[in-house]
Amino acid sequence: MTTRRTLLQAGLLGAGLTQVPALTASASPGTTVSGQAPDVNDPRFTLAVIPDTQYLFDQDRGDSAPLVATMKYLIENRRSENIVFTAHLGDVVENALASEFAQADPVFRLLDNHRAPYSVLAGNHDIDSRTDDRRGDSPYLRTFGPRRFRRMTTYGGSSPGGYNSFHVFTGGGRQWLLLAMDWRPSDQGFAWARKVIADHPRLPVILTTHDLVYADAGPAELSEHGKRIWAELVDGNDQIFLTLNGHYWPSGRLTRRNAAGHDVHLHITNYQDRYYGGGGMVRLYHFDLARNVIDVETISPWVLGQPVGRRTALEQGEIELTDDVNRFSVPIDFEQRFSGFAPVPARPARPAARLVVPGTVAYWRFDGSASDRVVDHSGRGNHLTPVLLSSDGGPVASSEHHPDQPGHGSWLFRGGKRPARGGYLRTADNAPLNRLAFEGGYTIEAFVKLADGDHAWQGLLSRMGTGANAGKTGGDPAEPVVNLGFSGGLQAQWAVFPADRNDIWTNWSHELRANEWFHLAVVNDGRVSTMYVDSSPVLRNPATRSNGLSTTGEHWLLGANHYDRVVEQGFAGWIGDVRLVDRPLSPREFLTA
Incomplete structure (x- = not known):
């Protein structure tokens, strides 16, 4: 099985690129990869997060190979990294074209073929950005709408228009609810999300969306749209403890107190501004319920897979990001943080x-x-x-x-x-x-x-x-x-x-x-x-x-x-x-x- 160690020792996921190719044979979505199922009861588990991949699917200017490498890495390391779920943060493609989604579709099918659950949401480049989640049909919806997810065991449902969805996955022996919200939820979309949370009153919630937090001018803060999401959905729902968004760069993170007085961790992750459109970088959220921490790391499996002697200077710098907004730990006393909606019952006295x-x-x-x-x-x-x-x-x-x-x-x-x-x-x-x-x-x-x-x-x-x-x-x-x-x-x-x-x-x-x-x-x-x-x-x-x-x-x-x-x-x-x-x-x- 391909592991982080073997990836560092030799290139196994793709060929070194000196020019932009089409799908190379080594990076073909049709290539068979192996990967054991994760252990959903292990208190250490991983949520994989893929941000904006739009430059990889940009008419005839893109290259699927970096994202193929990422998908293969996630599949082959499902057990070793205990990856229980993968979330894409939107802007799958650059121009919302059906031809671009046709390029992206077989790459995501790698996860489908190995029954590795994931979510996708629409970013502003995936649809007409002037519209909200009532926009109707689109190439995005035809590719990543409810029909794609119905066979996933984690899929819980979508909003009436199909642009908002939720999944319930298991990690660390407990269930987690992940909301995948559209670029611009309507009032009805927010009402749908609040009802999903209300229907799952004991589940901790991870909110994924495209536009929420930005860090352009220093410390991260809510965007204008993010302020609406905070007011409409996050502040009054104590179950939401972590939000993840792309759209902006550079990466950043923010912690805010909600109406219940509890911390909510708001993270932006996006690498499209970096070399090769981000090179298919993936952020790994390693939850450890025993140690009460989430350890976060950011890597490029595509660069890791290049033969060492053929990596360019630019590629060498993209193997792993280790600054404090891309590699960090979030201490969370999970039992205490979730006690308001999912208290752990005290073990009763025994005669x-x-x-x-x-x-x-x-x-x-x-x-x-x-x-x-x-x-x-x-x-x-x-x-x-x-x-x-x-x-x-x-x-x-x-x-x-x-x-x-x-x-x-x-x-x-x-x-x-x-x-x-x-x-x-x-x-x-x-x-x-x-x-x-x-x-x-x-x-x-x-x-x-x-x-x-x-x-x-x-x-x-x-x-x-x-x-x-x-x-x-x-x-x-x-x-x-x-x-x-x-x-x-x-x-x-x-x-x-x-x-x-x-x-x-x-x-x-x-x-x-x-x-x-x-x-x-x-x-x-x-x-x-x-x-x-x-x-x-x-x-x-x-x-x-x-x-x-x-x-x-x-x-x-x-x-x-x-x-x-x-x-x-x-x-x-x-x-x-x-x-x-x-x-x-x-x-x-x-x-x-």
């Missing part, structure tokens, strides 16, 4: 009994008021009672919780050191948990949010008793036999004396952040221990075999640890559900599942 899986030896929840006892929902009787380290108060109940936590609550531990402050919880002296050596493996899980401050060597979960008390002489025998805690660099540390070893075995996480909830888990399968943060294994997990946990038969501590049997500080932060299981669990069995 404790459903989480007591076979092998559960302790399950503590903090979704009620702070009290003198925390119940062990495992039924094993490993209840917790509070211990105060200072007079300034022990843990207090909080409604804060990790979004995937079964119990909707936590306790805020207000600990510190020098002197020890706050409080912690402990099992009773006769709790069954105290004696367990976990020789068949174990899983320990906790939901945690660290408070600001110094967390150096504070404990989250520990076991009273030192290595020396358990007969261990390796490492530092004054360390606790079991400790899940944190370093000064906010790295989680699982430091234990295994039952079958004479030394401390330690797992380390990467650096974590204060004031953010995370799920922490340690799993031992009877041979090795693996630490997970948010269900992802960390790097620094020891490969050396270890089994079980040493015990002196004494109590467990939650919200503290000890050194040489002295509790030197309390935990500072929030603790949610905590579960201990006497066997290894897979991530799909964690409390977050």
Whole structure:
């Protein structure tokens, strides 16, 4: 398959051009190309945007090869770039002639033949620019009207005159509505668009049109027609978060607040003023729903496809545009931005009994008021009672919780050191948990949010008793036999004396952040221990075999640890559900599942 890397290494999409040819054999629309379908559930997906191609279809002066190269690139990289949709921004041709549309038609048919969905809209060069979307028949409408799109799975419909259309495509596991609006929508056209949005009340909307924003004299701003589009359609429809237009050059971008007080990103992209009519440049909007960002890049597959040794100086300069209006990132908290019309429902609380899986030896929840006892929902009787380290108060109940936590609550531990402050919880002296050596493996899980401050060597979960008390002489025998805690660099540390070893075995996480909830888990399968943060294994997990946990038969501590049997500080932060299981669990069995 042709990829960006191979394109850079050798010319695969077209011949180097020293004069303007007709369609070359290497760029023929009839050439077979391959391309796997995109993964519409991947949180990383791409919207491809093609601006004004009019000079490529200008009577007998044009050349289809650059746009053919772009179409082939989009097809061949549908999977590698996860391209779920392509939008053309109008001015397909220069003179609105039927003969020009006859040249453009087979190029777009490349996408049709590979069932790659796309939209097209009319620019001022595609129709009689003095008319609006009620203009009636035209060569544009006969080529790119509703009949062309009816077989596309994304096509939702067109306005009565056929010049405005909408598509619903899927990317990142959710649906997106794309409006393709005419050069000059009529009042009826705007009413149609508002109704389309109203009929899809939970979908985020991308508006494509030809004339909206320009950047001729510096910072981008709304054009005169753009002011009408803003007033008639964008400002009052919070679902529209991104607009894309061509027509003007140079490229630019603008962010405006709508009536709901939310940002709308308005981008102009057009390269017809550049060498070879823009060389079929395409802008790739890489959405990343996990990272809450849209990364934008602009490339010319046609130039990339030229043999390196045959590229002219002008062609070399058009391979990729890297200035800040053509290569940039747009940070968007998608969940927050769309919450006004498509709120993500909070995961409901789950009854404790459903989480007591076979092998559960302790399950503590903090979704009620702070009290003198925390119940062990495992039924094993490993209840917790509070211990105060200072007079300034022990843990207090909080409604804060990790979004995937079964119990909707936590306790805020207000600990510190020098002197020890706050409080912690402990099992009773006769709790069954105290004696367990976990020789068949174990899983320990906790939901945690660290408070600001110094967390150096504070404990989250520990076991009273030192290595020396358990007969261990390796490492530092004054360390606790079991400790899940944190370093000064906010790295989680699982430091234990295994039952079958004479030394401390330690797992380390990467650096974590204060004031953010995370799920922490340690799993031992009877041979090795693996630490997970948010269900992802960390790097620094020891490969050396270890089994079980040493015990002196004494109590467990939650919200503290000890050194040489002295509790030197309390935990500072929030603790949610905590579960201990006497066997290894897979991530799909964690409390977050």
